[in-house]
């Protein structure tokens with residue numbers, strides 16, 4: 486085992502090339518530190534988002550949405566896959582040089598695990614290295630959850646969100662789990678022409694969303710040939726050379742569906758199993774998540790964790806915001822904390838996308854708040870020609886507002902461009918802007934944002 490590195494004594498080791506860790510590694514190096522970043526796979530420089538998560542899936546969604554006459558579905562899919570591969574390769578190379586080109590950064594490709602409070606070993610393809618540093622930052626992300634369902638292990642016709650991206654276009658697909666991953670892939674493959682069935686154990690599709698919003702999403706998925714079966718308990722999966730068969734129960738009644746492929750999309754578990762956290766005295770929770778305080782410090786002095794591995798909301802922009810908290814703690818005045826976050830939005834990139842921030846109507850009523858709401862189908866919003874221009878006037882817009890002080894409590898926007906408009910609504914919420922102030926803003930035309938003028942005028 487080698488115990489020295491060509492870079493000499495290290496100030497910081499970052500384990501995992503996630504969004505927060507890579508950004509912080511660059512910032513610390515530019516501030517004069519000697520930094521090592523350890524990534525287990527050369528195919529993952531840049532982390533989940535650009536290689537197997539946000540970017541490749543959204544590229545596929547974009548291409549699935551394009552209506553190209555005269556080419557078969559399989560050709561359209563193959564073209565989309567090629568474009569996605571070119572894009573991810575480009576971003577991976579850029580990410581690699583962003584750190585590797587810095588003199589004070591040492592990039593190591595291998596799997597890291599702790600050997601002591603401030604030391605790790607790294608198994609590369611050629612050798613095992615021992616490294617130590619005054620500070621260690623864990624940014625190992627999360628992995629697809631493996632359910633206790635007989636036959637659900639990944640292989641052959643049974644896929645997770647990574648392997649499905651490299652499978653041939655299935656004529657038929659069963660998706661187990663109707664969360665973010667399940668809905669996005671159902672929408673993609675449905676639009677590429679697959680016959681898709683989503684099995685979810687919830688009482689209805691997207692059961693965390695208000696019924697009117699969830700029903701609009703379901704209807705758009707149905708337009709793409711997707712069937713959603715709720716209250717479904719999957720009991721087993723089998724496969725042979727011709728198909729995979731998923732057995733499940735709805736209301737105690739046993740049922741089966743066969744398909745070319747099955748996608749398991751039942752959440753993502755913090756990637757800590759192989760880190761040997763005990764060696765460093767780092768406490769973790771039931772799902773393996775690393776326990777951190779609001780400054781992202783773990784239970785071990787000088788060891789921090791950020792991103793999905795901490796068990797919080799699993800979004801690239803949350804990992805990036807974790808980096809801001811930690812950078813402020815290590816290089817700034819230390820006042821910033823994860824508790825400062827308010828109105829963090831999210832988007833499920835089905836077609837059209839559903840974007841949400843704050844409370845749903847159901848959640849606000851459960852909290853006993855006195856509210857007014859505005860709900861309008863996109864096709865009925867006269868002052869919003871943009872969706873009609875781009876040829877997809879489907880969707881719904883909903884606002885939940887405090888009846889007492891006119892503060893925006895939440896919004897659900899399902900329409901073209903909603904992934905952009907939601908950021909404006911979230912900003913208005915963070916700045917304490919009243920609903921009537923947002924309603925009376927000047928917006929460009931023709932845009933999707935201008936719907937806010939009309940919809941917020943209908944609060945009752």
Ligand SMILES: Cc1cc2nc3c(=O)[nH]c(=O)nc-3n(C[C@H](O)[C@H](O)[C@H](O)COP(=O)(O)OP(=O)(O)OC[C@H]3O[C@@H](n4cnc5c(N)ncnc54)[C@H](O)[C@@H]3O)c2cc1C
Pocket residue numbers: 500501502503504505506523524525526529530531532533534537538539540542543595596597598624625626627646666756759760791792793794798799800801802804834
């Ligand atoms: C299919 C899919 C689509 C998604 N779409 C979106 C989206 O549209 N928008 C959004 O905001 N979020 C999306 N997400 C979630 C988002 O990708 C994650 O929340 C985000 O990438 C997490 O970043 P991170 O910083 O926690 O670490 P990651 O980016 O997950 O990076 C962790 C890195 O650590 C490496 N690693 C793990 N263990 C070790 C070890 N022992 N040694 C060395 N290296 C190790 C891994 O190989 C990986 O590269 C999506 C996720 C998936 C799976």
Ligand SMILES: NC(=O)c1ccc[n+]([C@@H]2O[C@H](COP(=O)([O-])OP(=O)(O)OC[C@H]3O[C@@H](n4cnc5c(N)ncnc54)[C@H](O)[C@@H]3O)[C@@H](O)[C@H]2O)c1
Pocket residue numbers: 632661662663664665666667669684685686687717718719750751752753798799800831832833834
């Ligand atoms: N657009 C985005 O921002 C985006 C896209 C993809 C993934 N992500 C992130 O990745 C994470 C993982 O996504 P995911 O979709 O895998 O997880 P998820 O937690 O969002 O959804 C899992 C779904 O599976 C269902 N389920 C659980 N056990 C089941 C069972 N045994 N049988 C049937 N259904 C069952 C749940 O009801 C839930 O609807 C998300 O939490 C999200 O933060 C984000």
